[in-house]
Amino acid sequence: MTFSRDIKIAPSILSADFANFGAECEAIETQGADWVHVDVMDGHFVPNITFGPSTCAAIRKHIKGVMDVHLMIAPVDPYIDAFAQSGADVITAHLEAGPHIHRTLQAIRAHGIKAGLALNPGTPIAAVEHLLDMVDLVCVMTVNPGFGGQKFITSQVAKVQALRAMIGDRPIHIEIDGGVTVETAPLVAAAGADVLVAGSAVFKGGSVGNPAPYGANIRAIRAAAMAALG
Numbered sequence: 001m002t003f004s005r006d007i008k009i010a011p012s013i014l015s016a017d018f019a020n021f022g023a024e025c026e027a028i029e030t031q032g033a034d035w036v037h038v039d040v041m042d043g044h045f046v047p048n049i050t051f052g053p054s055t056c057a058a059i060r061k062h063i064k065g066v067m068d069v070h071l072m073i074a075p076v077d078p079y080i081d082a083f084a085q086s087g088a089d090v091i092t093a094h095l096e097a098g099p100h101i102h103r104t105l106q107a108i109r110a111h112g113i114k115a116g117l118a119l120n121p122g123t124p125i126a127a128v129e130h131l132l133d134m135v136d137l138v139c140v141m142t143v144n145p146g147f148g149g150q151k152f153i154t155s156q157v158a159k160v161q162a163l164r165a166m167i168g169d170r171p172i173h174i175e176i177d178g179g180v181t182v183e184t185a186p187l188v189a190a191a192g193a194d195v196l197v198a199g200s201a202v203f204k205g206g207s208v209g210n211p212a213p214y215g216a217n218i219r220a221i222r223a224a225a226m227a228a229l230g
């Protein structure tokens with residue numbers, strides 16, 4: 001996985017047909033997705049449950065590009081090995097998920113994959129400063145994690161701007177997760193984000209039998225983000 005600051009669209013399969021993940025992943029990649037975003041929820045760190053590493057391993061077989069695994073679980077450390085072995089290219093853990101985030105990031109990188117750090121909307125960026133040499137991606141949550149289809153929290157745009165200033169030219173992605181649409185994508189792209197996760201805004205209107213809307217939605221979000229960059 002090489003580093004590029006081009007805008008990347010990462011559809012979240014939280015909005016896909018859960019009985020048809022393989023075909024859904026193939027459909028979004030065929031329709032122009034850059035990364036596939038996989039949300040793991042434990043019903044403890046967040047009030048929703050999705051699936052675990054064996055499902056990620058099954059999904060992996062249907063993804064040609066980047067599998068971006070977002071772990072909304074606590075504790076997280078006991079499960080890093082299993083998710084890495086499932087074939088993730090990026091594993092993102094939450095700063096709020098435990099007291100030893102530095103150890104968590106070390107454990108992810110020990111597998112030779114990219115380490116991501118996610119911040120809930122109420123979490124300031126100050127702690128990131130001391131972890132910059134340990135992260136390949138910072139995920140700014142623009143909704144409270146746990147569900148798709150929520151409204152974008154506008155206060156996070158200033159946070160993205162401050163994070164971009166802190167990161168400077170280091171090869172660290174800024175990922176936005178939650179409420180990304182054609183309306184909000186330009187705000188975060190202009191603020192310095194380069195990976196845009198979008199669930200409901202990508203999957204709306206389409207299905208594995210009718211995947212063209214996925215492509216139209218991905219192109220529209222990408223175009224809106226790129227337009228903001230001039």
Ligand SMILES: O=C(CO)[C@@H](O)[C@H](O)COP(=O)(O)O
Binds near residue numbers: 012014144177180201
């Ligand atoms: O991690 C999460 C939610 O906790 C996300 O990845 C959502 O799946 C994004 O969904 P939309 O807000 O784009 O519908």
Ligand SMILES: [Fe+2]
Binds near residue numbers: 038070
């Ligand atoms: Fe996510």
